[in-house]
Amino acid sequence: MYRSPDLVAHRIRRDRGADPGRTVSELAQRHRVSRKVVLEALGLEPEAPPAPAPPARPRLLDPVRDLIDDLLRRELEEAGQPRLTNTRIHEHLAQEAGFTAASVSTVRDYVRRRRPEIRSERAPS
Numbered sequence: 001m002y003r004s005p006d007l008v009a010h011r012i013r014r015d016r017g018a019d020p021g022r023t024v025s026e027l028a029q030r031h032r033v034s035r036k037v038v039l040e041a042l043g044l045e046p047e048a049p050p051a052p053a054p055p056a057r058p059r060l061l062d063p064v065r066d067l068i069d070d071l072l073r074r075e076l077e078e079a080g081q082p083r084l085t086n087t088r089i090h091e092h093l094a095q096e097a098g099f100t101a102a103s104v105s106t107v108r109d110y111v112r113r114r115r116p117e118i119r120s121e122r123a124p125s
Contacts, residue, residue, distance in 0.1 A: 008033060009041035016042060061110050064099050068110065072118045086111055 012027055027038045039046050061068065068089060075084045086108040093099040093107070 005037075008037070012038055012041040060102050060106060064093055064097055064102075065110075067093065067097055068107070069114060069118060072111065072115055073122070076119065076122055 008031055012031055012033075015027060015030065016022060024035050024038045024042075024044075028035045031038070036046060059065075071084060071089055071092065075081065086104055089111060090102070090104045090107045093102070
């Protein structure tokens with residue numbers, strides 16, 4: 001059976017007026033509509049709770065970030081030296097710091113992001 005949206009909204013408002021203690025869920029069940037339809041009929045905004053912020057998780061390279069940044073800064077200062085490759089940086093981390101938790105690709109992704117940032121720090125203004 002077809003029910004006009006206006007008629008449903010009118011009935012919802014009438015029921016709410018007759019019994020202000022009725023919850024949105026009860027009205028939705030009684031009129032066989034969603035809670036959203038009831039809220040719209042009553043002129044209320046749906047209350048969405050704010051999403052909780054995800055907890056900050058430690059990054060894999062956090063223990064050696066400063067070491068990698070120092071290597072990249074040294075590379076800029078020593079212009080005559082061959083450019084540091086991601087593999088060389090990865091090997092340096094394994095040999096000097098005993099850090100083997102990250103793969104070459106993880107180091108590559110970090111270096112790709114940090115190298116331009118470090119260059120811009122060093123650029124004369």
